[in-house]
Amino acid sequence: MSEKNLKECLDTIKDIRSVRNYVDQPIEKEVLKNIVDCARMAPTARNIQPWEFVVVTDKDKLKNISEIIPQGEFIKSAAAGILVFCHKNTEYFLEDGSAATQNILVSARFHGLKSCWIAGYQGPYYENDDIPMCEGVPCTPIPDLYQMQSNLKKEFEVPEGFELISVVSLGYSNDNPPADKRALADVIHWNTFNKK
Numbered sequence: 596m597s598e599k600n601l602k603e604c605l606d607t608i609k610d611i612r613s614v615r616n617y618v619d620q621p622i623e624k625e626v627l628k629n630i631v632d633c634a635r636m637a638p639t640a641r642n643i644q645p646w647e648f649v650v651v652t653d654k655d656k657l658k659n660i661s662e663i664i665p666q667g668e669f670i671k672s673a674a675a676g677i678l679v680f681c682h683k684n685t686e687y688f689l690e691d692g693s694a695a696t697q698n699i700l701v702s703a704r705f706h707g708l709k710s711c712w713i714a715g716y717q718g719p720y721y722e723n724d725d726i727p728m729c730e731g732v733p734c735t736p737i738p739d740l741y742q743m744q745s746n747l748k749k750e751f752e753v754p755e756g757f758e759l760i761s762v763v764s765l766g767y768s769n770d771n772p773p774a775d776k777r778a779l780a781d782v783i784h785w786n787t788f789n790k791k
C-alpha cells in the first residue's frame with residue numbers, strides 16, 4: 596500500500612463516528628455481503644468463529660427492531676441493520692462478536708456508509724442480583740436489555756445458545772458529527788502506567 600493510501604485509510608478509520616440519521620437510499624446487496632465478509636475475518640479466541648450475522652433490509656423488520664430496542668429506535672430510518680449473534684460455546688463470545696462488530700463499522704465506512712453500534716449484549720452481572728452500583732444507582736444504563744434481547748431473538752427466530760452481541764444500523768448520511776475523544780497524550784503510557 597502506498598503511503599498516501601495508508602494515510603487515507605488511517606484518516607478514514609479515525610473519521611468513523613456514530614451516526615443516527617440516514618438518507619433514504621438503499622445499500623447494494625454486494626456492499627452488505629462485503630461488510631459481512633469483513634466481519635467474518637475478525638480474530639476470535641481459538642479461532643472458534645462463534646458468530647452468525649443477520650442482515651436486515653426489510654423496512655418492517657427494521658421498524659420492529661426500533662420498537663424492541665428503544666436505545667436504537669433510529670434504526671427504523673436506516674437502510675439496513677446487521678445483528679451480530681454469537682454462540683455461547685466459547686467463553687470469549689463477547690470479545691469475538693465485538694471484534695466482528697468493529698470490522699462492520701470500519702468496512703461500512705470504507706463503502707461510504709455511516710453506522711451506529713447499538714448495544715446488544717448484557718453483561719453476566721444482570722443474571723443475578725449482584726448489579727454493581729454507580730453513585731447509588733445500578734450501573735446498567737439499559738436495565739431491561741435482557742427482555743429486549745429475548746424479544747429480538749424471538750423476532751428473528753434465533754436458535755437456543757446464541758447471544759445478541761450488537762445491532763449495527765447502516766445507511767448513507769450527510770451527518771458528520773465531531774469526535775469527542777480523550778487526547779492521545781492523556782491515554783498513552785510508555786512502558787509503565789506511570790509514564791506519559
Ligand SMILES: Cc1cc2nc3c(=O)[nH]c(=O)nc-3n(C[C@H](O)[C@H](O)[C@H](O)COP(=O)(O)O)c2cc1C
Binds near residue numbers: 666714
Ligand atoms: C458497546 C457499545 C454500545 C453502544 N450502544 C449504543 C446504543 O444503544 N445507542 C446508541 O445510540 N449508541 C450506542 N453506542 C454508540 C456510542 O454512543 C458512541 O460510540 C459514543 O458516544 C462515541 O461516539 P462516536 O462513536 O461518534 O465516536 C454504543 C457503542 C458501543 C461501543
